[in-house]
Amino acid sequence: MKRREFMKAAGLGVAASGVAMPAIAQSTTTINWRLQSSYPTSLDTIYGACRVLSQAVAEATDNKFKIQVFAAGEIIPPLSIVDGVQNGTVEMGHTGSYFYIGKDPSFAFGTGIPFGPNTRQQQAWFYHGGGNDLLNEFYATYKLYHLPLGGTGTQMGGWFRKEIKSKADLAGLKMRIGGLAGNVLQRLGLVPTQLAAGDIYTSLERGTLDAAEFVGPFDDEKLGLAKIAPYYYYPGFWEGAASLSLFVNLDKWNELPPGYKSVLNTAAGYAAADMLAKYDAQNPVALRRLVANGAQLRAFPQDLLQESYKAATALYAEIGASNPTFKKILDHQMAFRNQVYPWTQISDFSYDSLMLLAMRQN
Amino acid sequence: MKRREFMKAAGLGVAASGVAMPAIAQSTTTINWRLQSSYPTSLDTIYGACRVLSQAVAEATDNKFKIQVFAAGEIIPPLSIVDGVQNGTVEMGHTGSYFYIGKDPSFAFGTGIPFGPNTRQQQAWFYHGGGNDLLNEFYATYKLYHLPLGGTGTQMGGWFRKEIKSKADLAGLKMRIGGLAGNVLQRLGLVPTQLAAGDIYTSLERGTLDAAEFVGPFDDEKLGLAKIAPYYYYPGFWEGAASLSLFVNLDKWNELPPGYKSVLNTAAGYAAADMLAKYDAQNPVALRRLVANGAQLRAFPQDLLQESYKAATALYAEIGASNPTFKKILDHQMAFRNQVYPWTQISDFSYDSLMLLAMRQN
Numbered sequence: 001m002k003r004r005e006f007m008k009a010a011g012l013g014v015a016a017s018g019v020a021m022p023a024i025a026q027s028t029t030t031i032n033w034r035l036q037s038s039y040p041t042s043l044d045t046i047y048g049a050c051r052v053l054s055q056a057v058a059e060a061t062d063n064k065f066k067i068q069v070f071a072a073g074e075i076i077p078p079l080s081i082v083d084g085v086q087n088g089t090v091e092m093g094h095t096g097s098y099f100y101i102g103k104d105p106s107f108a109f110g111t112g113i114p115f116g117p118n119t120r121q122q123q124a125w126f127y128h129g130g131g132n133d134l135l136n137e138f139y140a141t142y143k144l145y146h147l148p149l150g151g152t153g154t155q156m157g158g159w160f161r162k163e164i165k166s167k168a169d170l171a172g173l174k175m176r177i178g179g180l181a182g183n184v185l186q187r188l189g190l191v192p193t194q195l196a197a198g199d200i201y202t203s204l205e206r207g208t209l210d211a212a213e214f215v216g217p218f219d220d221e222k223l224g225l226a227k228i229a230p231y232y233y234y235p236g237f238w239e240g241a242a243s244l245s246l247f248v249n250l251d252k253w254n255e256l257p258p259g260y261k262s263v264l265n266t267a268a269g270y271a272a273a274d275m276l277a278k279y280d281a282q283n284p285v286a287l288r289r290l291v292a293n294g295a296q297l298r299a300f301p302q303d304l305l306q307e308s309y310k311a312a313t314a315l316y317a318e319i320g321a322s323n324p325t326f327k328k329i330l331d332h333q334m335a336f337r338n339q340v341y342p343w344t345q346i347s348d349f350s351y352d353s354l355m356l357l358a359m360r361q362n
Numbered sequence: 363m364k365r366r367e368f369m370k371a372a373g374l375g376v377a378a379s380g381v382a383m384p385a386i387a388q389s390t391t392t393i394n395w396r397l398q399s400s401y402p403t404s405l406d407t408i409y410g411a412c413r414v415l416s417q418a419v420a421e422a423t424d425n426k427f428k429i430q431v432f433a434a435g436e437i438i439p440p441l442s443i444v445d446g447v448q449n450g451t452v453e454m455g456h457t458g459s460y461f462y463i464g465k466d467p468s469f470a471f472g473t474g475i476p477f478g479p480n481t482r483q484q485q486a487w488f489y490h491g492g493g494n495d496l497l498n499e500f501y502a503t504y505k506l507y508h509l510p511l512g513g514t515g516t517q518m519g520g521w522f523r524k525e526i527k528s529k530a531d532l533a534g535l536k537m538r539i540g541g542l543a544g545n546v547l548q549r550l551g552l553v554p555t556q557l558a559a560g561d562i563y564t565s566l567e568r569g570t571l572d573a574a575e576f577v578g579p580f581d582d583e584k585l586g587l588a589k590i591a592p593y594y595y596y597p598g599f600w601e602g603a604a605s606l607s608l609f610v611n612l613d614k615w616n617e618l619p620p621g622y623k624s625v626l627n628t629a630a631g632y633a634a635a636d637m638l639a640k641y642d643a644q645n646p647v648a649l650r651r652l653v654a655n656g657a658q659l660r661a662f663p664q665d666l667l668q669e670s671y672k673a674a675t676a677l678y679a680e681i682g683a684s685n686p687t688f689k690k691i692l693d694h695q696m697a698f699r700n701q702v703y704p705w706t707q708i709s710d711f712s713y714d715s716l717m718l719l720a721m722r723q724n
Contacts, residue, residue, distance in 0.1 A: 059624035060422045118713055124642035154709040235712040262421035269632035280486035284705035309720045343646035347516040349714045350597040356707055358671045
């Protein structure tokens with residue numbers, strides 16, 4: 001495995017000089033780091049991954065490698081994680097990489113792009129498809145080291161005050177949606193707006209906003225939108241996979257004892273899998289409650305999906321024409337996605353198709 | 363998270379007595395354990411997970427907690443892991459729990475049962491649905507502590523010498539297939555046989571065997587069956603999710619310093635996610651090569667799937683009638699599966715449907 005090969009090169013073999021000397025034990029090194037999250041404690045699954053990480057690292061190191069976790073805004077503003085980690089205000093940050101596409105659209109890939117690989121495909125690309133190595137070449141130019149840290153699975157498409165019967169219904173619609181997704185839907189006539197989560201309810205109630213996307217049932221439930229924007233659309237095709245990112249200041253990462261690098265790497269992989277499992281357990285229960293409380297589940301119309309796919313493809317070509325890094329990562333990821341989907345189709349997708357039919361019939 | 367809560371209870375808080383005393387540092391404890399795998403080194407993804415685990419644990423503990431990995435048969439026979447770990451011949455084993463359904467059919471759930479939850483659902487059940495805690499109640503009666511360690515995703519249905527056009531074509535067919543899957547298909551007239559992987563090729567060539575199932579494209583390729591049994595069926599509905607199991611001798615587990623328990627738990631979660639990602643990256647490439655070399659992809663006929671679903675349901679009811687442990691775990695897992703699938707349908711399944719259509723059209 002790529003990450004492990006790196007560890008091997010950087011790690012245990014290091015003491016092989018001619019002189020017999022005791023290994024420099026990591027257990028003598030005490031480290032105190034600060035981890036700033038973009039998220040409030042109320043988003044306990046995303047925020048919680050930082051706690052899982054911190055605890056695993058502390059337990060593995062006899063509490064010598066301590067990571068103190070800070071909720072949104074405690075040290076630096078929620079959407080300034082990249083700057084704060086880059087300039088060393090904090091050693092680490094947990095955030096959505098795509099919040100920073102204003103700096104460079106290539107930041108989108110750490111989270112996921114519209115119509116990108118699904119969750120398992122994305123993880124395969126990160127860990128065994130060369131994806132995270134490629135991302136780290138880019139992130140290094142911002143003095144960041146990147147470890148994927150958790151995912152949500154395919155998100156919901158958000159809450160709409162009115163039904164969307166075709167792509168035409170998007171025209172003029174004001175929707176809280178950001179990133180490349182906003183750019184894609186803008187090409188279909190939607191008006192994307194940025195808005196803090198806490199302002200969504202009031203804006204929808206007053207009618208200054210027509211729709212808003214957030215995460216999935218478990219997190220969405222906390223916003224309480226089912227009564228004022230009851231049409232709850234799926235799938236969130238702009239976040240077929242949505243990964244969270246752990247950014248480490250690159251100098252700080254390079255200074256870590258090899259054993260601590262390994263501990264951090266292992267704990268991040270563990271916490272990532274744990275977050276996804278937690279969402280997968282919680283979302284179904286929350287979805288049921290939401291429907292009981294008035295949410296109207298709707299699938300996005302086919303013409304809207306098809307037009308969005310074309311708009312995304314055109315957008316990527318335009319960005320790539322003037323941004324070779326974006327193009328390089330895009331081509332790499334799309335080649336991987338296109339190679340994997342035929343296998344997904346006959347394995348897990350085929351199994352899910354069978355199960356959904358069998359459960360309906362029996 | 364359940365596992366973490368346990369760690370907390372067993373772990374860092376322990377020193378809270380009235381007397382200020384130095385914590386007993388795990389770094390003073392040297393441990394050498396042996397991990398026996400059921401698998402040969404040639405199955406490098408499954409076997410490799412043990413190496414990933416061992417390396418992560420060594421690196422986290424300054425090489426003080428050493429786990430030496432042994433390939434199939436090096437210490438104890440490949441399918442005697444449960445006995446070997448239970449009686450302490452080795453401290454740990456990596457195996458398919460379902461190899462041991464002869465002892466108790468409840469051993470099936472550690473791997474997965476026909477028509478069970480899919481891979482992500484199974485992980486959610488293990489880690490955040492109470493599943494692994496429930497399994498550990500059962501495994502404790504065999505003096506085992508269980509940590510999931512890796513999965514394959516939905517497997518293939520195997521290689522057939524002749525096409526299967528309907529369930530009727532299964533009658534009298536001799537197939538290399540084990541576990542509950544064999545029992546299910548037996549009810550449709552198939553004759554399940556047990557056979558070592560190394561004997562499959564010759565038996566199919568001689569015609570003493572009509573079909574054989576193994577894993578998925580990447581591992582199946584090594585058997586070289588495309589020329590002699592070219593019909594390659596999907597999906598492997600008896601292994602919609604197939605998890606591997608790390609068994610630890612329960613006394614040895616209980617003796618571990620809390621920090622080492624945590625290290626092992628974290629490393630197992632990491633190695634599990636890593637194995638799945640590796641399969642997800644390798645299987646698509648192998649599938650393409652297999653098809654280029656003559657494999658004929660076929661979907662199982664609908665009537666066969668439907669009849670198998672009914673046969674599995676009947677089988678579970680029969681086993682559960684005389685085995686309360688099996689019934690308890692089954693009911694728990696089925697309730698979870700039934701609750702999660704509607705969410706899977708509108709999220710990831712819906713996204714995959716959209717992507718498969720869009721990729722075909724564009």
